[in-house]
Amino acid sequence: MNEPDRKQPVPIGETSRADGDARRLWSRRVHSLTPYVPGEQPRDRVFIKLNTNENPYPPAPGVVEAIQTFPVERLKLYPDPTGLATRTALAEYHGVALGQVFVGNGSDEVLAMAFQAFFNHHVDPATADATEQIVFPDITYSFYPVYARLYDIPYRTVPLDDDFSMPLVALAAPSAGIVLANPNAPTGIALSLDDIRSLAAADRNRLILVDEAYVDFGGESAVALLTEFDNILVIQTLSKSRSLAGMRIGFAIGDPHLIHALERIRDSFNSYTLDSLAQTCASAAFADGPWFETTRARIMATRERTAKALVPLGFSVLPSAANFIFIRHDSLKAADLYTRLREEGILVRHFKQPRIENFLRVSIGTDLEMDAFIASLAEITADRQS
Numbered sequence: 001m002n003e004p005d006r007k008q009p010v011p012i013g014e015t016s017r018a019d020g021d022a023r024r025l026w027s028r029r030v031h032s033l034t035p036y037v038p039g040e041q042p043r044d045r046v047f048i049k050l051n052t053n054e055n056p057y058p059p060a061p062g063v064v065e066a067i068q069t070f071p072v073e074r075l076k077l078y079p080d081p082t083g084l085a086t087r088t089a090l091a092e093y094h095g096v097a098l099g100q101v102f103v104g105n106g107s108d109e110v111l112a113m114a115f116q117a118f119f120n121h122h123v124d125p126a127t128a129d130a131t132e133q134i135v136f137p138d139i140t141y142s143f144y145p146v147y148a149r150l151y152d153i154p155y156r157t158v159p160l161d162d163d164f165s166m167p168l169v170a171l172a173a174p175s176a177g178i179v180l181a182n183p184n185a186p187t188g189i190a191l192s193l194d195d196i197r198s199l200a201a202a203d204r205n206r207l208i209l210v211d212e213a214y215v216d217f218g219g220e221s222a223v224a225l226l227t228e229f230d231n232i233l234v235i236q237t238l239s240k241s242r243s244l245a246g247m248r249i250g251f252a253i254g255d256p257h258l259i260h261a262l263e264r265i266r267d268s269f270n271s272y273t274l275d276s277l278a279q280t281c282a283s284a285a286f287a288d289g290p291w292f293e294t295t296r297a298r299i300m301a302t303r304e305r306t307a308k309a310l311v312p313l314g315f316s317v318l319p320s321a322a323n324f325i326f327i328r329h330d331s332l333k334a335a336d337l338y339t340r341l342r343e344e345g346i347l348v349r350h351f352k353q354p355r356i357e358n359f360l361r362v363s364i365g366t367d368l369e370m371d372a373f374i375a376s377l378a379e380i381t382a383d384r385q386s
């Protein structure tokens, strides 16, 4: 038998060995997964990137300095597994106790651990009744069903109302847990604290995960409800409002016993989820209040200005409390607009999903980027009319 030439990498997707397709080695779990598809990160061409809700402004000057002065020799040591310095900064900022804060490698990781910690009650998804299912809206962050399937958690979705507001009555019906993005994605619509309070009060034996990835752009944080409720877990990220998507820092705030459950999951998986540099940057980001306030105010002002400019071009714009807008044109198809914008060097997000296939989600960039976006749409919509 000839040994395969080890210097020749096998192109992914091609079969090179006589024994056939190595997918025969996949676990049943891998066969059954439907992974999340992240927004495009093009490397081949410079785009105006309005497709993944990144912050258009750089991280705070304090973060830049923390990176430049980071003692590199510290990298030979493992990071602090508890993220103490970061958690201290977060606890101070949010006015909670240290034991109420959990940090992780982006809020996606924290969310995944929360699904595993609180919702996997060993029910067979095929036979689960309504009280054994968790619920979330039909139109929301598309990672939720991915995590539910990954951990065999039975779930159902409840349709958002026709105006895309939250169907509070359906959400409050008996279930094993509620997952909400607030403000919701990709709609940008926010729920009031009173609404979250009534959901939490409807059944105190049921946990509500509130994913506040966008809360700093106009929402109200459910951290304010934690003195009343131990069945709310708030999850936030430094990816959006703190301009640190590439650093991967997310956190949860809740009752110390909920935090302890997350620690038990983490320490059964990977004790060092946040690296030393990320921990340093997280503390520095929270130490720089003025930068945070200035950049988020600028993004909110740009959002309002952009929304106003789109209306005369024939767009309807959902009311957004996030760093993106969700828009629809009264005659042009979203798929065509997406393609035309892409040709103009502007990337936005289009979801080929029932009810929203005619919408585009547009992240708020700098004023210059949004001017270019508005100008492109003015041309595209004018072409159409002539």
Ligand SMILES: *Cc1c(COP(=O)(O)O)cnc(C)c1O
Residues within 6 Å of the ligand: 053, 105, 106, 107, 108, 109, 141, 181, 185, 211, 213, 236, 237, 238, 239, 245, 248, 249, 250
């Ligand atoms: C961006 C986003 C996240 C993930 O944030 P990371 O901290 O970068 O993992 C979580 N939830 C929602 C709704 C988001 O839009």
